[in-house]
Amino acid sequence: MRQSLVSAVLAPVFLATLMIAQEATNSAATIATQSQASPSNNDQAKPAKDENTSHKYHLRLGGGALTAGYVSGPMWYPYAAYGYYPYYGAAFDPFWAPLSPYYYPASFSYGDDKGQIELKADPKNASVYIDGAYAGTVQRLKNIWLDPGAYDFSIRADGREPFQQRVYVLTGKTLNINAKLTAVTGAKEEK
């Protein structure tokens, strides 16, 4: 009897926790705007699905796993439904992708107790500053995870009007910032 055992596993584990139903309201992006921020630069919040937000229960879709495998040779099943599959595979964690263009410094990486800023800005090579400290360029900071807190968020680029905004980050909430830096008046005249 052939005793060889070969297995292959594909296990795309969806670690991201998606909020559905009522939870969509909670995760709706909201931008906190201070007076110094130009209204034209503010992003609109994602539309909430439900106006009434006073539900007591939140439904989450989380930790879903789709597994596929191939087993060759006889197997011992200790249980009727599930066995010890000697899978040799690698789990895929979507939040750790050092080779992707979405890689960001560890300090801005995903965390359960953090809030997210989704950044879209033009030009892409503009510099991002958080509380006055340089954080990187726009193209490298599409998703920023920050500890809960209030931050002075600014984006600067040569020849462009700076974008400045006071942002408030809450655990598990996503803020959208969509900033288009307009050319400074002097630069326009030169053209």
Place this chain on the structure above:
Amino acid sequence: MRRIFWLVLITFVLLAFAWAAPKGTAPRSSPSDYPAHAQQNGASLGAKLLTSPEVRKTFVSDLNHCCVVVELAVFPKAGQNLAVSLDDITLHVVGTETAARPSSATVISAVLQKDVQGQRDVTVAPVVTVGYQSGTAYDPATGTVRGGGVYTGAGVGVGVGQGGNQPGASEKDRSVMETELREKGLPEGDAANPVAGYLYFQIPKSKNAKYELQYKLNGNTVQINFK
């Protein structure tokens, strides 16, 4: 020497208070730029009742859960100071006996935190397995030998727990909400120039309710009706 010490200390404390004082929002150029406005003895008020989408867009804190939010701008008479105090403001629900004074950022943030902590979290985790096995296998559960082939499995895990990880549940989040509400709130104190900011009234929201803002301005009550 001791005097200098106290002088420095008092200056430092005053600066700290000034730094921590609410900033409010930028007032519009005139009271008529607000949907509702009124005037009394040269001083003017402009106000706007925020709708639920506007609240969601303006605040990270989920104020739609607890409050009616009003943006109020106070325009003092030229050359005169005007004392702005939240105690002078009341919001009435027209046709009812419901009325409320603006709540502080501390109170509102605590209410929001308590509300979130009382929520339940239901997590659903589906698992689907598809595989292929060649050869045979002994199944001790049934005592039979199975042939190979495609095998499948499916399962769902359901967890119910408290909303500990919800936005606004932790102490850090409460502190952030308090900061946001305080920084955007109407600044109190003597104002020589126009000031504006948000007021948070703990009144249950109702779609068809009409609200009326009353402000004691220079000893007289000014009334602003929101349509």
